Amino acid sequence: MTPTVQGDKIVVENFQHIFDSADGPIEATGRVDLTIPAGQFVTLVGPSGCGKTTLLKAIAGFIDPTHGRILCDGAPVTGPGRDRGVVFQELAILPWRTVRRNIAHGLEIARAPRQEIDATVKRLIELTGLVGFEDRYPHELSGGMKQRVAVARTWAADPDVILMDEPFAAVDAMTRLTLQEELASLSYQTKKTVFFITHSVDEAVFLADRVLVMSRRPGTIKASIEVPRRTPGGRDWESFTTDTDMQAIVEKVLRLVREEKTAHKKDSAPVALEAAG
Amino acid sequence: MTMAQASHARAVPMHDPFRIGGFSLVAGKFSFLLPFVVLVAIWWTIKIAFDLDDRVLVAPPDVLGALWTLFSRGILADYAATSLYAIAVAIIFSACVGVPLGFAVGANKYVARSLDLFLRFFQGVSGISWLPLAIIWFGFSDTTILVIVVYTLVVPVIFNTMVGVRAIPREYALSLQTLGASRLRVVRDVYLPGALPSILVGLRLGMGYGWRALIAAEMLVRQGGLGDLIFGARTFGQIDRIIGGMIVIGVLYIIVDRLIVQPIESLTFERWGVLRK
Amino acid sequence: MTAIAHKPARKPVRGRDIVWMILPAIPFVLLLAGWTIYWAIVRPNMGTLPPVWTVAQTLWQITASGELLGHIIASLGRLVAGVSVGIVTGVLLGFLVGLNKRAAEFVYPLVIFFSAISGIVWLPLVIGWLGLGPALFIFLIWNTVFFLVFQNTVLGVQLVSEVLELGVRTLGGSRLHTILNVTAFGAMPYIMSGIRSGLGFGWRALIAAELVGASSGLGQMIFHAAEFHRADIILAGCVVIGLLSLLMDRLILVPLERRTIERWGLVTPGAKGA
Ligand SMILES: Nc1ncnc2c1ncn2[C@@H]1O[C@H](COP(=O)(O)OP(=O)(O)OP(=O)(O)O)[C@@H](O)[C@H]1O
Numbered sequence: 001m002t003p004t005v006q007g008d009k010i011v012v013e014n015f016q017h018i019f020d021s022a023d024g025p026i027e028a029t030g031r032v033d034l035t036i037p038a039g040q041f042v043t044l045v046g047p048s049g050c051g052k053t054t055l056l057k058a059i060a061g062f063i064d065p066t067h068g069r070i071l072c073d074g075a076p077v078t079g080p081g082r083d084r085g086v087v088f089q090e091l092a093i094l095p096w097r098t099v100r101r102n103i104a105h106g107l108e109i110a111r112a113p114r115q116e117i118d119a120t121v122k123r124l125i126e127l128t129g130l131v132g133f134e135d136r137y138p139h140e141l142s143g144g145m146k147q148r149v150a151v152a153r154t155w156a157a158d159p160d161v162i163l164m165d166e167p168f169a170a171v172d173a174m175t176r177l178t179l180q181e182e183l184a185s186l187s188y189q190t191k192k193t194v195f196f197i198t199h200s201v202d203e204a205v206f207l208a209d210r211v212l213v214m215s216r217r218p219g220t221i222k223a224s225i226e227v228p229r230r231t232p233g234g235r236d237w238e239s240f241t242t243d244t245d246m247q248a249i250v251e252k253v254l255r256l257v258r259e260e261k262t263a264h265k266k267d268s269a270p271v272a273l274e275a276a277g
Numbered sequence: 278m279t280m281a282q283a284s285h286a287r288a289v290p291m292h293d294p295f296r297i298g299g300f301s302l303v304a305g306k307f308s309f310l311l312p313f314v315v316l317v318a319i320w321w322t323i324k325i326a327f328d329l330d331d332r333v334l335v336a337p338p339d340v341l342g343a344l345w346t347l348f349s350r351g352i353l354a355d356y357a358a359t360s361l362y363a364i365a366v367a368i369i370f371s372a373c374v375g376v377p378l379g380f381a382v383g384a385n386k387y388v389a390r391s392l393d394l395f396l397r398f399f400q401g402v403s404g405i406s407w408l409p410l411a412i413i414w415f416g417f418s419d420t421t422i423l424v425i426v427v428y429t430l431v432v433p434v435i436f437n438t439m440v441g442v443r444a445i446p447r448e449y450a451l452s453l454q455t456l457g458a459s460r461l462r463v464v465r466d467v468y469l470p471g472a473l474p475s476i477l478v479g480l481r482l483g484m485g486y487g488w489r490a491l492i493a494a495e496m497l498v499r500q501g502g503l504g505d506l507i508f509g510a511r512t513f514g515q516i517d518r519i520i521g522g523m524i525v526i527g528v529l530y531i532i533v534d535r536l537i538v539q540p541i542e543s544l545t546f547e548r549w550g551v552l553r554k
Numbered sequence: 555m556t557a558i559a560h561k562p563a564r565k566p567v568r569g570r571d572i573v574w575m576i577l578p579a580i581p582f583v584l585l586l587a588g589w590t591i592y593w594a595i596v597r598p599n600m601g602t603l604p605p606v607w608t609v610a611q612t613l614w615q616i617t618a619s620g621e622l623l624g625h626i627i628a629s630l631g632r633l634v635a636g637v638s639v640g641i642v643t644g645v646l647l648g649f650l651v652g653l654n655k656r657a658a659e660f661v662y663p664l665v666i667f668f669s670a671i672s673g674i675v676w677l678p679l680v681i682g683w684l685g686l687g688p689a690l691f692i693f694l695i696w697n698t699v700f701f702l703v704f705q706n707t708v709l710g711v712q713l714v715s716e717v718l719e720l721g722v723r724t725l726g727g728s729r730l731h732t733i734l735n736v737t738a739f740g741a742m743p744y745i746m747s748g749i750r751s752g753l754g755f756g757w758r759a760l761i762a763a764e765l766v767g768a769s770s771g772l773g774q775m776i777f778h779a780a781e782f783h784r785a786d787i788i789l790a791g792c793v794v795i796g797l798l799s800l801l802m803d804r805l806i807l808v809p810l811e812r813r814t815i816e817r818w819g820l821v822t823p824g825a826k827g828a
């Protein structure tokens with residue numbers, strides 16, 4: 001039961017990106033076609049270096065694709081914008097702003113009224129469990145807390161689309177479970193379109209309306225698996241782990257990912273040659 | 278860490294800007310000359326446009342002429358040798374005396390604490406400030422100049438060596454000692470490589486101070502050297518000689534700094550990572 | 555870490571704290587003692603090496619007469635003027651060049667060359683242009699400070715983590731907003747270390763320039779003293795020069811770094827020398 005679809009939010013057409021490096025061109029991705037309907041939560045899994053981050057950066061507008069084009073709400077993406085928030089793989093919150101001011105940054109840029117900023121920031125600080133740390137600087141927080149600030153900052157700016165690149169990779173296991181549940185309900189309630197990269201198959205299936213599996217570099221999308229939503233609103237890990245249908249999907253995705261890993265091993269020599277040439 | 282990553286990513290240009298056009302100065306090995314060509318053109322234009330007197334500014338070819346005269350008569354070699362000799366003695370002395378002294382000071386935290394302020398104070402009293410006293414003690418002689426330059430160089434070397442030694446985490450030395458390493462071996466394997474970047478910073482900084490102190494001292498003592506050359510030329514209003522001398526001073530400094538000190542510095546920084554960050 | 559080395563369980567000993575506090579004074583005391591002993595044995599000429607107390611007396615005299623203050627004000631005034639111009643121009647141009655890769659590639663060779671001859675080397679040429687007035691000193695200090703601040707600003711701007719800038723762009727920040735709110739802050743440690751070494755080089759250049767030609771200032775005071783073999787004035791002057799340089803670092807730069815760079819958990823990079 002995906003939320004009401006109001007047309008296609010993101011369209012990736014015949015996309016491929018090739019980096020020019022000192023040692024010659026690097027095919028970061030293969031050809032990718034992808035459509036994300038509005039309000040859908042899409043997760044992407046695939047072997048390391050297959051081009052997931054590259055695809056995300058292209059949607060965010062950080063890189064100009066070598067081939068193909070990317071549309072957001074039907075208009076070509078030409079650069080980063082307020083409509084597409086990004087939570088980075090690396091930490092991107094500003095060290096010289098306190099937690100509060102980091103989260104408020106997007107609203108400050110949009111010149112939102114003071115009360116609105118304060119209210120939004122307060123709500124997000126509570127939601128992400130950062131109460132009591134409002135006036136700390138990032139270097140005084142743990143890795144997981146910093147990542148929560150990053151998520152809250154993106155959410156506070158209220159973009160239509162949220163792009164997340166392994167946002168919970170550096171978070172401790174317990175916190176991660178809570179954050180995932182919070183993210184699931186937050187995205188459902190706010191009806192945001194989310195594109196989420198992860199290495200954890202469990203996480204991918206748990207959060208998603210649809211899981212995409214990418215092949216090894218140069219990656220293409222080799223499978224797309226719909227995940228039916230049982231409970232309206234959020235999800236929780238207890239029911240997820242006991243739900244046999246869900247676990248079947250997890251296994252299916254796991255198999256697809258595994259194939260890529262083993263294929264990678266077998267074909268490692270040609271891949272290396274290709275990279276060198 | 279993220280800083281280093283970003284710089285690496287940017288070090289790979291998307292497309293080589295020099296390849297556009299195909300002008301040899303832009304594309305070739307000598308592309309660094311282009312800005313100088315532009316500068317000399319501006320200089321010459323100013324000279325002609327404002328019809329400046331030769332006692333204010335000379336034309337570029339006159340400087341070449343003056344340099345050729347100085348060179349062909351052996352004057353330049355003589356003056357440059359005097360300066361280079363002084364700076365070489367100071368560098369060797371600082372490296373041989375300042376580094377061991379810095380180690381001795383840095384190895385013990387009480388000694389380090391007691392000498393920190395002392396060294397900072399003397400780093401603040403620049404070498405050139407002692408010139409009047411040195412003139413009283415040693416007269417207008419080469420000894421005076423040498424004393425000033427050695428003082429200028431040795432203080433930052435001692436100080437930075439001390440700082441470098443103090444900055445090495447104790448665990449490095451302790452873990453090697455648990456492997457049964459001797460004291461000498463700990464110094465060789467931990468303290469020397471660990472402190473080297475800082476030592477080199479000290480040497481480079483010291484050289485920058487020292488070279489300038491040398492030029493200033495030569496201007497006042499008037500016993501040969503490039504400072505004497507350019508200051509002496511002023512008495513006769515020989516702008517061509519002054520500018521020629523300045524160019525020699527700059528080129529010699531760059532040769533010593535870029536061809537000797539910097540390669541060692543970047544080698545150690547690359548090999549051992551940026552210890553400072 | 556140091557706590558591990560010294561048994562942490564033991565209660566802090568008061569005596570040790572006092573020793574720790576007076577440690578920095580020891581080398582100064584030893585130096586003065588050695589100087590006094592040498593003087594007592596050798597009895598050198600007053601003009602060559604006066605005893606400690608004569609220097610102290612002289613220092614008091616020139617302070618009380620207001621002579622010293624006049625020289626300090628003259629020197630500091632020149633320094634402040636030159637350094638301010640140097641910082642403003644260095645930071646502004648540093649940003650312009652640091653944000654523009656092509657500009658950086660173009661000016662880089664020039665910067666290397668001119669920073670190699672920055673400061674006192676210009677004196678003979680510029681005396682002819684500007685005379686011996688304040689403009690000369692301001693030019694020489696500017697010329698020293700500018701290159702250090704400029705080079706460090708360019709480096710700092712270029713090294714600001716791209717992901718921080720992109721993050722703010724995705725929040726809707728304009729390029730200008732990003733430069734002011736991300737790049738400027740991220741480059742701060744480098745700018746500060748540029749200013750710090752700029753002050754060091756600038757102060758030296760100033761003293762050197764004042765030695766060569768000035769009617770006032772600390773450099774002139776000690777050079778003038780040399781003509782009359784007044785070693786006491788020279789030594790007093792050196793003490794003042796060292797103290798002022800220490801004070802500038804301690805009272806201005808260190809607190810500024812504490813309030814900004816350290817507060818944000820950034821690390822000061824090693825200064826990039828000229
Ligand atoms: N700026 C760049 N310049 C050159 N090559 C790059 C650049 N960025 C990425 N690549 C290359 O493109 C390929 C894909 O990189 P990408 O970061 O998209 O992988 P990824 O799927 O996100 O990997 P991971 O799961 O490890 O984060 C890799 O081989 C990488 O080396």
Ligand SMILES: [Mg+2]
Nearest residue numbers: 052053089165
């Ligand atoms: Mg990635």
